Each structure stands twice: as structure tokens, then as C-alpha cells.
Amino acid sequence: xxxxxxxxxxxxxxxxxxxxxxxxxxxxxxxxxxxxxxxxxxxxxxxxxxxxxxxxxxxxxxxxxxxxxxxxxxxxxxxxxxxxxxxxxxxxxxxxxxxxxxxxxxxxxxxxxxxxxxxxxxxxxxxxxxxxxxxxxxxxxxxxxxxxxxxxxxxxxxxxxxxxxxxxxxxxxxxxxxxxxxxxxxxxxxxxxxxxxxxxxxxxxxxxxxxxxxxxxxxxxxxxxxxxxxxxxxxxxxxxxxxxxxxxxxxxxxxxxxxxxxxxxxxxxxxxxxxxxxxxxxxxxxxxxxxxxxxxxxxxxxxxxxxxxxxxxxxxxxxxxxxxxxxxxxxxxxxxxxxxxxxxxxxxxxxxxxxxxxxxxxxxxxxxxxxxxxxxxxxxxxxxxxxxxxxxxxxxxxxxxxxxxxxxxxxxxxxxxxxxxxxxxxxxxxxxxxxxxxxxxxxxxx
Amino acid sequence: xxxxxxxxxxxxxxxxxxxxxxxxxxxxxxxxxxxxxxxxxxxxxxxxxxxxxxxxxxxxxxxxxxxxxxxxxxxxxxxxxxxxxxxxxxxxxxxxxxxxxxxxxxxxxxxxxxxxxxxxxxxxxxxxxxxxxxxxxxxxxxxxxxxxxxxxxxxxxxxxxxxxxxxxxxxxxxxxxxxxxxxxxxxxxxxxxxxxxxxxxxxxxxxxxxxxxxxxxxxxxxxxxxxxxxxxxxxxxxxxxxxxxxxxxxxxxxxxxxxxxxxxxxxxxxxxxxxxxxxxxxxxxxxxxxxxxxxxxxxxxxxxxxxxxxxxxxxxxxxxxxxxxxxxxxxxxxxxxxxxxxxxxxxxxxxxxxxxxxxxxxxxxxxxxxxxxxxxxxxxxxxxxxxxxxxxxxxxxxxxxxxxxxxxxxxxxxxxxxxxxxxxxxxxxxxxxxxxxxxxxxxxxxxxxxxxxxxxxxxxxxxxxxxxxxxxxxxxxxxxxxxxxxxxxx
Numbered sequence: 001x002x003x004x005x006x007x008x009x010x011x012x013x014x015x016x017x018x019x020x021x022x023x024x025x026x027x028x029x030x031x032x033x034x035x036x037x038x039x040x041x042x043x044x045x046x047x048x049x050x051x052x053x054x055x056x057x058x059x060x061x062x063x064x065x066x067x068x069x070x071x072x073x074x075x076x077x078x079x080x081x082x083x084x085x086x087x088x089x090x091x092x093x094x095x096x097x098x099x100x101x102x103x104x105x106x107x108x109x110x111x112x113x114x115x116x117x118x119x120x121x122x123x124x125x126x127x128x129x130x131x132x133x134x135x136x137x138x139x140x141x142x143x144x145x146x147x148x149x150x151x152x153x154x155x156x157x158x159x160x161x162x163x164x165x166x167x168x169x170x171x172x173x174x175x176x177x178x179x180x181x182x183x184x185x186x187x188x189x190x191x192x193x194x195x196x197x198x199x200x201x202x203x204x205x206x207x208x209x210x211x212x213x214x215x216x217x218x219x220x221x222x223x224x225x226x227x228x229x230x231x232x233x234x235x236x237x238x239x240x241x242x243x244x245x246x247x248x249x250x251x252x253x254x255x256x257x258x259x260x261x262x263x264x265x266x267x268x269x270x271x272x273x274x275x276x277x278x279x280x281x282x283x284x285x286x287x288x289x290x291x292x293x294x295x296x297x298x299x300x301x302x303x304x305x306x307x308x309x310x311x312x313x314x315x316x317x318x319x320x321x322x323x324x325x326x327x328x329x330x331x332x333x334x335x336x337x338x339x340x341x342x343x344x345x346x347x348x349x350x351x352x353x354x355x356x357x358x359x360x361x362x363x364x365x366x367x368x369x370x371x372x373x374x375x376x377x378x379x380x381x382x383x384x385x386x387x388x389x390x391x392x393x394x395x396x397x398x399x400x401x402x403x404x405x406x407x408x409x410x411x412x413x414x415x416x417x418x419x420x421x422x423x424x425x426x427x428x429x430x431x432x433x434x435x436x437x438x439x440x441x442x443x444x445x446x
Numbered sequence: 447x448x449x450x451x452x453x454x455x456x457x458x459x460x461x462x463x464x465x466x467x468x469x470x471x472x473x474x475x476x477x478x479x480x481x482x483x484x485x486x487x488x489x490x491x492x493x494x495x496x497x498x499x500x501x502x503x504x505x506x507x508x509x510x511x512x513x514x515x516x517x518x519x520x521x522x523x524x525x526x527x528x529x530x531x532x533x534x535x536x537x538x539x540x541x542x543x544x545x546x547x548x549x550x551x552x553x554x555x556x557x558x559x560x561x562x563x564x565x566x567x568x569x570x571x572x573x574x575x576x577x578x579x580x581x582x583x584x585x586x587x588x589x590x591x592x593x594x595x596x597x598x599x600x601x602x603x604x605x606x607x608x609x610x611x612x613x614x615x616x617x618x619x620x621x622x623x624x625x626x627x628x629x630x631x632x633x634x635x636x637x638x639x640x641x642x643x644x645x646x647x648x649x650x651x652x653x654x655x656x657x658x659x660x661x662x663x664x665x666x667x668x669x670x671x672x673x674x675x676x677x678x679x680x681x682x683x684x685x686x687x688x689x690x691x692x693x694x695x696x697x698x699x700x701x702x703x704x705x706x707x708x709x710x711x712x713x714x715x716x717x718x719x720x721x722x723x724x725x726x727x728x729x730x731x732x733x734x735x736x737x738x739x740x741x742x743x744x745x746x747x748x749x750x751x752x753x754x755x756x757x758x759x760x761x762x763x764x765x766x767x768x769x770x771x772x773x774x775x776x777x778x779x780x781x782x783x784x785x786x787x788x789x790x791x792x793x794x795x796x797x798x799x800x801x802x803x804x805x806x807x808x809x810x811x812x813x814x815x816x817x818x819x820x821x822x823x824x825x826x827x828x829x830x831x832x833x834x835x836x837x838x839x840x841x842x843x844x845x846x847x848x849x850x851x852x853x854x855x856x857x858x859x860x861x862x863x864x865x866x867x868x869x870x871x872x873x874x875x876x877x878x879x880x881x882x883x884x885x886x887x888x889x890x891x892x893x894x895x896x897x898x899x900x901x902x903x904x905x906x907x908x909x910x911x912x913x914x915x916x917x918x919x920x921x922x923x924x925x926x927x928x929x930x931x932x933x934x935x936x
Contacts, residue, residue: 002524002794002795002799003521003522003524003714003795003803003881003882004802004803004806004881004882005882005883005884006806006809006884006885010884010885011809013885014809014810014813014885015809017813017816017817018809018812018813018815018816018829019816020812023805023809025829026805026808026809026812026829027663027694027695027808028829029662029663029664029665029828029829030663030691030694030695031667031668031695031700034695034696034699034700035694035695036693036694036801037567037693037695037696037699039564039565039693039797039800039801040564040797041561041564041565041792041796041797041800042793042796043796044793044794044795044796044798044799045793045794046794047526047794050526050530050790050793050794051526051529051530053793054530054533054536054786054790055533055535057535057550057553057554058533058534058535058536058550059535059550060535060549060550060553061535061536061539061543061547061548061549061550061551062539062543062547062548063534063535063536063537063538063539064538064539064540065534065538066534067547069540071540071542071543073542074542074777074778075540075541075542075777075778077540081462081463083462083463083491083494083495086495087494087495087498087499087502089528090498090499090502091507091508091509091523091716092502092503092505092507092509092510093502093505093507093718093719094507094523094716094717094718094719095507095508095509095523095716095717096505096506096507096508096717096718096719097513097515097518097520097717097719097720098518098717098719098720099719099720100515100864101506101852101856101861101862102918102921102923103853103856103913103916103917103918103919103920103921104504104505104506104856104861104913104916104917105504105505105506105719106448106449106501106504106505106917106918107501107502107503107504107505108505108719108720110449110451110501110504111498111501111719112719112720113451113932113933113934114451114452114453114934116932116933117451117453117933117934118486118487120933121484121485121486122484122486126933127932127933128932128933130720131721133576133577133580133722133776133781134576134776134777134778135777136774136776136777137576137580137775137776144620164777166774166776166777166778167777169773169774170773170774170775170776170777172773173587173738173772173773173774173775174583174620174775176587176590176621176772176773177587177590177620177621177622177623178622179622217476217479219478243481243484244484245475245480245481246479246480246481247479247480247481248481251481260777267537267538267783268537268538268539268540268541269531269536269537269539269781269782269783270536270539270540270541270548270551270778270779270782270783271540271541271777271778271779271780271782272576272722272776272778272779272780272781272782272783272784273576273721273722273724273781273782273783273784285930285932291720292932293932294926294927294930294931294932295926295931295932296921296922296923296925296926296931297921297922297925298918298919298920298921298922299911299919299920299921299922300919302448302918302919303448304448304918304921305921306921306922306923306926308923308926308927308930308932309927309930311927313612314579314611314612314613314615314616315611315612315613315867316612317612317616318612318615318616318625319615319616319618319619319624319625320619321612321616321619323616323620324579324582324583324613324616324617324619324620325577325579325580326577326578326579326611326612326613327577327578327579327710327717327720327721327722327723328577328720328721329576329718329721329722330718330719330720330721330722331716331718331719331720331721331722332718332721332722334719337452338494338498340486340487341452341462341486341487341489341494341497342461342462342463342491342494343461343462343463343486344456344460344461344462344463344486344487344488344489345461345484345485345486345487345488346459346461346488347461347462347463347465348484348486349484350465351465353468353475354465354466354468356473356475357468357470357471357472357473358468358470360470360473361470361471361473379476379479393544396544397544400544400547405540405543405547408542427465427466430469431469431470432469434470
């Protein structure tokens with residue numbers, strides 16, 4: 001059998017050393033009547049047979065290498081330079097674990113330190129942790145942190161209706177034992193001024209996403225001052241690619257900046273694994289969850305890196321920890337770092353500009369199709385809302401036959417937006433594909 | 447040996463990626479929103495590659511050497527699984543595609559749920575949690591929801607043995623519960639008397655790791671579950687140590703009501719330098735409706751809800767939220783790329799192979815135990831499961847600590863065991879060899895441990911100053927915490 005290297009002679013020698021006659025002797029503490037239960041797993045397959053079967057299974061999917069994609073809504077098609085996967089496929093990275101032993105884990109530690117630094121640069125914040133599971137859990141942990149910052153005295157969270165619906169759902173799951181009130185997202189009419197009017201002395205934080213779930217940029221000017229005047233924190237959820245082009249939330253006074261890091265060089269992977277990035281201000285670092293890498297020196301005075309400030313974490317503080325998080329998404333964070341380093345200062349801005357131009361061209365083109373209306377009025381980044389003459393699910397069924405994965409059906413989450421499609425165009429869409437998509441929409445709707 | 451920071455190499459205008467020119471008319475950028483400057487690195491591709499390759503060479507990893515990190519199950523990560531997860535049909539699918547366009551993914555999710563049910567006896571499994579602690583949190587939320595659904599709102603106490611992982615009390619606190627610690631007895635089991643003294647109608651449940659963090663199978667596990675059930679509580683199983691008992695016993699049959707799995711431990715998926723993991727949750731019939739979701743279902747019905755394109759022969763798969771679900775724990779459906787690897791592992795090994803893996807994990811641990819139990823103190827002298835816990839407190843080397851032994855092991859090319867955990871063993875050294883290591887590797891490791899014990903007596907300074915041949919010498923943790931430098935600054 002693969003992966004167990006023992007020869008019969010090894011096994012016999014080892015059993016003799018342990019002082020047992022048969023393997024069962026190792027399991028005498030297991031209740032005898034329950035020992036060795038029947039399992040009905042499929043018969044084992046060799047690598048050759050299994051890869052053939054898995055390939056066939058994977059080909060039952062319509063994948064984004066064979067279909068054009070105009071779907072985003074929290075998971076995005078961005079081009080991943082070959083160098084990224086080549087680097088993170090090095091097994092010195094992916095077969096290590098949490099760098100508890102710093103002297104033999106400098107690769108992972110320095111990689112994370114650089115990741116933290118790049119996230120700070122991108123968001124305009126002071127400190128970033130080593131990652132959360134995804135954007136949704138990063139938002140939920142931001143709420144838990146805001147609750148702790150208020151010494152658990154404040155009970156209210158104000159959240160935009162245009163924060164990703166699954167992030168709002170995840171936040172509600174996370175906080176169900178904490179007796180919080182989450183308001184703001186009950187009506188799509190709650191724009192930023194309306195949300196600000198809900199922030200009061202019992203509010204721990206306001207959560208705003210920009211670009212929001214509909215793709216629009218939120219105007220953050222003056223927001224932090226209003227939130228801080230009530231003693232609450234401003235949590236901004238941001239798309240990391242957009243930060244290549246737009247002002248970082250840190251410049252607008254955000255206290256916590258989080259988001260989904262998948263667009264930074266991670267494959268979509270049907271929704272995971274990805275990573276949540278999490279950044280905050282220096283004075284709040286002791287309230288932050290998650291692992292942190294810090295710089296120090298070794299016994300000979302050379303620069304090195306270690307996990308630090310771990311008195312916040314579960315393995316030290318147990319029930320008083322800032323979170324229960326242990327494993328995070330380190331390899332995905334490394335992937336994000338390699339991507340940011342590969343594109344660098346100029347490259348990330350160019351990717352962001354391409355997203356901006358392609359999506360605006362797509363909006364312009366779709367707006368000219370009879371019966372379709374682009375609803376997005378404000379500035380947008382890579383997604384926009386289109387009112388369609390027929391149900392979105394019908395359109396998407398038809399688009400499949402054109403080899404296109406259509407946009408997101410906003411009616412799933414917002415009854416007001418029945419027949420509204422959230423269309424995404426990134427740098428990966430060519431002009432030709434946008435024209436073809438517009439043509440397909442017109443034909444399918446007609 | 448040190449490597450410059452990525453910010454310290456390269457130069458203005460360099461970039462390691464080539465991007466196309468815009469092929470569409472340029473839209474006007476919104477001036478009010480644009481940023482000035484973006485302090486990211488500027489490096490060419492070769493410099494980038496060399497930087498990261500050099501960094502990788504500073505790591506110890508399963509693929510470079512023995513990694514007996516207790517409780518983390520650092521077994522070999524089969525390469526076939528990496529290839530499987532990178533198949534474009536899996537890696538490049540979007541979570542919001544119509545179900546009919548991702549039937550391959552949904553079938554894999556459904557079948558993996560079924561495999562995990564079969565392995566453990568549970569009635570249902572959700573693959574959504576992204577890591578063990580995430581699954582734990584889901585399990586405690588489910589226990590809370592179960593009691594609340596019965597109108598039993600008084601139960602807010604979780605019993606947690608003193609040998610438990612720190613995630614157990616932390617997950618409990620996140621659910622608004624309080625923790626009562628239960629003592630271990632002299633044989634390393636849950637102390638039954640202490641447990642029974644705390645079983646009352648405030649108790650929501652117990653969080654039980656079995657085999658526990660001492661690597662011991664609780665000799666009274668049936669009585670423990672019975673006592674907690676007897677007072678109306680539920681039993682949460684921490685599946686961190688499942689690798690020892692696959693095919694040996696089904697947790698449901700021991701009396702567990704809900705349990706998380708660690709696919710990155712038991713089912714061989716790589717640890718990634720700290721993640722991604724995957725922490726599915728299994729539940730008994732009574733708790734199945736509370737599972738987080740969505741989870742996958744199968745229908746033989748040809749006109750199933752997945753739509754028109756599922757019309758070719760064979761069953762149809764779809765996703766749904768269990769009826770009384772505690773909700774979703776993250777966006778989308780779980781760490782799918784990790785699920786593909788675990789699925790491939792299970793299909794490659796089958797029932798017999800998984801059982802054989804468990805048996806050899808336990809054999810390897812016991813082989814090392816008997817080789818070391820007369821060299822280092824072994825506080826609980828019993829047959830162990832997949833790991834065992836020594837103490838680094840050598841009677842005739844009082845100046846040497848576990849940390850010194852751990853650091854000295856690096857000079858021999860080994861990753862140290864987990865140290866100072868579990869908390870109930872002073873100076874703990876928690877050793878988990880896993881089944882994928884050969885007898886020669888174990889013999890060589892044991893020899894190194896024996897030599898280090900001799901050095902501890904003869905030349906303790908050799909240990910105090912260890913490691914000697916690693917890329918860096920011992921690092922100053924105190925300085926890192928007192929003068930936090932958590933990022934590069936220009």
C-alpha cells in the first residue's frame with residue numbers, strides 16, 4: 001500500500017520491540033464490542049485509475065478555462081502569472097506547518113512578514129495579521145474585535161445592505177451567542193448617510209464595503225469622523241485589486257480594513273481555499289485575532305522573524321483569547337504576497353485600470369442593447385448592475401449554450417432587484433469577448 | 447544565512463509580470479477616488495524567483511525531513527493529490543455557477559460527505575468549516591442551537607478536560623458559553639469523579655478529544671459519554687486525533703454527538719505553512735438538522751432542481767442548507783481545493799488502507815515510545831495511540847529545559863516535537879511520528895534523542911546554545927514582543 005513504508009520484517013521487529021503479538025494488541029483500550037467496525041468505502045484505486053476518474057469528474061464541470069466568465073460577486077477571475085503557482089508549489093512551503101520553531105521556519109516567517117507589509121501598503125493601515133479563512137470570516141472577526149474594543153459594552157452593529165450577503169450571513173452566524181443587534185441591511189434604501197444616522201452611543205462599528213456588492217465605490221470622506229464621534233469603529237471591506245488604483249481606506253480613517261484576498265493570485269477553486277486579509281491601527285493590535293509575525297534578532301544579532309504577540313491567541317489565553325483561530329490560510333497569503341510582489345507598484349495599478357476600462361466598456365456596450373438598462377449611476381470598478389427584460393436565470397441558461405457563464409442574479413438576495421444581473425468584467429475579458437457577450441445577451445433575451 | 451526583504455531588492459520601474467495594453471476605449475477615471483503612490487515592491491522576475499526559492503530553502507518541511515510535531519499529524523502529502531486539485535475543471539470553477547454546470551464538484555462534495563459518514567458513523571456531515579477550530583466553533587453552535595430548540599436555555603456550561611487544545615475553550619467562549627475544566631486522572635483519562643461532580647442541568651456538553659492530547663485512548667470513554675448524556679448534555683468530539691482510530695472504532699458508536707475532522711491532518715492534505723486546512727463537522731441524527739451549510743444532496747430524479755442541463759443519465763447533485771442550520775460559517779462551500787485532495791486520498795487507500803494507516807501510525811508511536819521511555823520521563827506509562835508525551839525534565843540534568851532539547855534536535859535535521867503542550871505535563875515533548883515514516887527514520891530519531899539526553903548531562907551548554915547549524919541561531923522572542931516590528935517600513 002502506498003505511503004506506509006513498512007516491510008514485513010520491519011513490522012515484525014517493531015511489534016517485537018513494543019511487545020505485542022498482533023496489531024489488535026495496540027487497541028485494547030478501545031471497547032472490544034466496537035473495535036474494527038465495518039466500513040464500506042469504494043475499493044482503492046491506483047493513481048492511474050484514480051486520476052482518470054477525477055479528470056472525468058472535473059470535466060463534468062463547465063470551467064472558466066473553457067467558458068467566458070462575467071460572474072464575480074465575491075470570487076473573481078484575474079490572470080495569475082505562471083511564476084506565482086511555480087513558487088507556491090515548492091514543497092518547502094506547502095509541506096511545512098505553522099512556524100512555531102523560528103530557526104527552521106524563516107522562509108514561511110519572512111514570507112508572512114512581507115505579506116503583512118504589503119497588505120499594510122495596500123490598505124494604508126499600520127498592521128496586518130497573517131490571514132483569516134476568507135473575506136466573510138474576516139468581517140465576522142472584525143465585529144468580534146469591535147465588540148471587545150468596546151469592552152463588550154456596546155451591542156449594536158450597523159451594516160450596509162450592500163455588504164456581500166454571505167458576509168452578512170457569516171457575521172450573524174459568528175455572533176449568535178453574543179446577543180448583538182445587527183441593523184442597517186434591512187432595506188436597500190439605507191445608503192451611507194442613512195447608515196451614519198443609525199450609528200449611536202451603543203454602536204460598536206459601522207461596516208461599509210467599497211466597491212460595494214453592486215460594484216459601486218462608496219464615498220468614505222468624512223465617514224470616519226462621524227463614526228468616531230459616537231465612539232464606534234469604522235470597518236471597511238475592500239477589494240484588494242481596486243486598492244491598486246483607489247485611495248486606501250486607511251487614508252480615510254478606517255479602524256479595521258478587511259477583505260477577500262482571492263483576487264490576489266489565488267485560483268477561484270469553487271470558492272476556497274482563499275484568504276481573508278485583516279489590517280488595523282497600531283493601537284488596536286492587541287485586540288486583533290490571528291497570527292502575527294514580527295521582526296527580531298538571533299543570538300548573533302542577525303535579523304530574523306518570529307510569531308509574536310501570541311498572548312492574544314487561543315493556545316496561550318484559551319477562553320480569554322481574541323479568537324479561536326489556529327490554522328489560517330498561510331499558503332494562500334503567501335500566494336497573495338508573491339502575486340503582489342510580481343505585479344508590484346506599476347503592475348497592480350495596471351491590472352486595476354484594465355478592470356476599470358473593461359467593465360466600463362462592457363457597461364457601455366450592454367446599455368445599448370434594447371431592453372437592457374445599466375442601473376449603476378455612481379462610479380464603479382469591475383462590476384455593475386443591469387436590469388434585464390427576462391429573468392436572469394433564463395438568460396444564464398441561454399448564455400451557457402454560447403459558452404458564457406453569465407452574471408450574478410441579484411434577485412437571489414434582494415427582492416427589489418428581480419431581473420437584475422450583476423455583471424463582472426476584469427482584465428481577463430477581451431474586447432472581442434465583451435462584444436460576443438453583448439451579442440449573446442441580445443439573442444438570448446430576444 | 448539571511449535573505450533581504452523583497453522591499454530591499456529590485457528598483458524603480460521593475461515588474462515581474464507582463465500585461466496587455468487596453469483593447470477598449472479608456473473610460474475616465476474618477477479623480478476624487480484615485481490614490482497617490484503604492485509602496486509595493488518593484489522586482490524583476492528572476493530576482494523574484496530567487497528571493498522566494500531562497501526563502502523556501504530556509505524552511506524545514508515534511509518533504510525535507512522528519513516532522514514529529516505532536517497533534518499536527520505531519521504525514522506525507524501525496525503528490526497525486528496536488529495534481530488532482532489543480533485539474534482545471536476543479537480549480538477554475540466559480541462558486542456561483544448554476545448547479546448544473548458544476549455537477550463534478552457537487553458529486554465530489556457529496557461523496558466525500560458520504561465517506562466521512564461511513565468512517566465515523568455520523569448521520570450527516572457538512573464540509574463547510576475551513577479549519578479544525580472553525581469546525582469546533584460550528585459544533586458548539588450546534589449544541590447551543592439544539593438546546594435552544596428544545597427551550598432548554600439554562601445550559602451554558604461546557605466541560606473541558608484539562609488536557610484539551612486551547613481552541614476548545616476559545617470556541618466555547620465565542621458561543622457565549624462558560625468553561626468548566628475537568629481534571630485528568632492518574633492514568634491520563636478524564637477523571638470520572640470530577641466529571642460526575644460537575645454534571646448537572648447547567649451543562650451544555652463536554653468537548654472530548656479521544657485519543658486525547660496525551661496520545662491516550664480514554665479507558666472510560668463510554669462512561670464519560672454516558673455521564674454527560676445522563677445530565678442532558680451532549681458530547682463534542684475533537685477529531686484532531688482521528689488518525690489513530692480510523693477503521694478501529696467509529697466515534698458515533700462511542701457516544702459522540704458531533705465532531706470535527708481535520709482533513710489536513712488525518713486525510714493527508716498539506717499544512718501549507720499554517721493553512722489552508724479543512725474542518726468538516728459530522729453529527730448524529732439528533733443534531734444533523736443543525737449542521738452549518740450549505741451541504742450537498744443527491745437525487746436520482748431526472749427533473750431535479752438543478753435545471754435542464756442535468757438531463758444526461760445518472761444522479762443529480764445540488765446544495766441546500768439543513769433545515770435548522772446554525773447558518774453559514776464562511777462564504778461559499780468550504781475549502782474545496784482541500785476537499786479534492788482528501789477525496790483522492792480516501793479513494794486511493796480505501797477502507798483497508800485507511801485502517802492500515804491508523805494501525806501503523808499507532809505502531810510507529812509505540813515503537814518510538816518504548817525506545818525513549820527509559821531515557822526521558824514518560825508520565826503516563828501505557829500503550830499509546832498515534833502520539834505520546836514525554837517530559838524534558840531529565841532528573842540528572844536540572845539546567846536543561848524542553849526548549850533546549852527541541853532546539854538541539856534541529857542540529858540533527860529534525861523538526862522538534864510539539865513542546866510545552868499538553869499543559870498537564872511539565873516540560874512536555876509531544877511526539878507524533880505518523881504512519882508514513884520508516885523504521886530507519888524512527889531509529890535515527892531515537893538515537894538523536896538518546897544522544898541529546900547524554901549531552902544534557904555531560905555538556906548542557908551545548909543544548910543551551912543550540913541550534914548551531916540552522917540558518918539562524920536562537921531568536922529573541924522577548925524583543926519581538928516588547929518592540930513589535932510587524933511590517934517593513936521604507
